[in-house]
Amino acid sequence: MIAGHWSVVVAGGRIAGATAAWALAPYAESVLVVDASQATSFWPQQSTWDREGNLLWQDLGLLEAVLACGAPRTYGHTLRVDDDVAEYEYPQQDGHSYRMTVPREVLDPALLRVAESRGNVTVARPARVTDITSRGGRVRGVTVRQGGADHQVSCDLLVLADGRLSHNADRLGAEPYRVVPSPWVALLAYFADLPLRPDRGYFSSQPGSLAISTPCGPGQWCVSTDMHQRLIDESGGHPARLFARITAEDPHIGPAVKVGRQVSRLGGAGKLRMQRRPMSGPGWCLVGDAGYHLDPVTARGTKSALVAARILRDRIAEIGGIDGTLLDGTLLDGLTEQRDAELEEDWVVAAELCQPAPVAS
Ligand SMILES: Cc1cc2nc3c(=O)[nH]c(=O)nc-3n(C[C@H](O)[C@H](O)[C@H](O)COP(=O)(O)OP(=O)(O)OC[C@H]3O[C@@H](n4cnc5c(N)ncnc54)[C@H](O)[C@@H]3O)c2cc1C
Known part of the structure; x- marks a missing residue:
């Protein structure tokens, strides 16, 4: 039964949404994840990360689940620039010093399964958040459409993890404040x-x-x-x-x-645009591409999703859990600045590659 009250509603159940649901579950009574995709859909987006990503997975308590996906670890790569070829080995600082790529068809369901294993996380799929209800200056709930029926849901916190084209972020008025066409x-x-x-x-x-x-x-x-x-x-x-x-x-x-x-x-x-939207407001938060979309050319979208989920989890832990009264006001203030500072270098590298530059033919 979807209708009713949930501590947290997460729109989107892929990397960002499943990770946020997992990370917030210990601080919430109940979490509803609403994902619009079919379990069997092919997702032509990659997920790659390096040592930094491994440390983030570990911090979030998800490294074991990710490693169980069975992707090989890579310890170096060959780089060919024009006709020059160089071999690179990754510095072995610790046991996390490798890169990894996991197909989304393997990774996303694994993350959702582990989130569900928390016991207080329910997944509605395929289902879609089609509207947002606000009252007294803060988000109070959403409309979820599933199987042709609309369900009214109330929540203490709405997390949007519904990807770079998030219409729900538009509904909230979380306008992009930095955009770089790619x-x-x-x-x-x-x-x-x-x-x-x-x-x-x-x-x-x-x-x-x-x-x-x-x-x-x-x-x-x-x-x-x-x-x-x-x-x-x-x-x-x-x-x-x-x-x-x-x-x-x-x-x-x-x-x-x-x-x-x-x-x-x-x-x-193609025809993508990098963009940053505010990360939070009264009763809502954006994680993953919905709030911070980096062009895939630098393969850092996974990192950006994990950083936002971790920042949100840490704030919720700091304020003592999710509760309607606690989340009023300014308790989620400052997350945007924190996220942007942590991801600034990733933004700069990707934005530089998106600058119009002459391409030799
Ligand atoms: C071609 C390509 C290659 C890439 N390569 C890499 C790479 O090598 N490394 C890397 O780190 N990143 C890469 N990326 C970026 C990476 O895929 C994204 O950063 C990452 O998928 C973002 O995850 P997300 O969970 O925020 O959003 P998404 O993966 O887009 O998931 C959003 C989910 O929300 C659902 N949804 C949408 N609207 C609603 C709604 N109204 N209600 C409920 N659910 C909804 C969607 O169905 C979907 O399941 C690549 C992207 C592309 C396009």
Whole structure:
């Protein structure tokens, strides 16, 4: 039964939403996660992180669940820039010094399962938050549409984790206050049985494009490209054709994909824009892409989602848990500044890559 009162309602149940539900559950009586997607949908967005990400997963108490997804750890990568090739080994500071990529079809359900294992977390899926109710200057609840019926739900805290196109953030009036349009089109597909090492990644930076192969499961690799819009325009073809050409011509990825098997369709996104919205207001909070969207070209979206979830959890812990009276007023103030300070470097690196720059043809 969805209708009624919940301490926390989380809209969106992928990386940011499932992580926030897990992290907030110990401080709440009940948590409802509402996710619009189908359990079986293919999600052409990657999830990659490095040592910093491993430390965040650990801080959130989720590292074990993430490692159980079975993705190999990578301890170095080959970097090809034009025709120069260099090998990099990651400094071994501690047991967390590796990179990892987990397909979203594996990671997101695992995170949602572990959130549900808290006992006080309920998942409604597929279901959608279609409206937000406010009273006395603060959010009081939402309308959830499931199976063609609308349910009125009240809550002490609404967490929006419904992705970069969050209409609910618009409904709240959480307008983006920093926006950087991106010239990159990101595409990816999964492959099996590539004759590549399972403990190393590969990055190739060529004029107007970046190609990456990274192990992401037993005998499985994610092959992705970021292509500058100008390169696509100059090539006169469809981005999918350019993806095929870039990967086929690459001296490392080309021979591998020729003998391997493509096991997913090709998918991705273009015409994106990086944006920051305020992280919180009276009775609401934004986590993940909904509040802070970094262009995928730097592969830091996962980190941004985890940082926001951790900041929110720490504030809720500090104020002693989630309760309607406590969350009134200014108790969630200052989260935006905290998040922006922690992610400033990630923003700058991604924004620099999105600046209009001449692309050699
Ligand atoms: C092509 C591509 C490649 C990428 N590569 C990387 C990478 O290598 N590394 C990395 O870290 N990041 C990468 N990213 C970024 C990363 O995927 C995102 O940062 C991350 O998915 C954000 O997670 P999220 O949970 O905030 O949002 P999402 O993953 O977008 O999930 C939002 C969820 O909310 C649901 N939803 C939407 N509206 C509603 C509603 N009204 N009610 C209820 N539910 C709703 C959606 O159905 C969805 O399930 C990539 C992105 C793209 C597009």
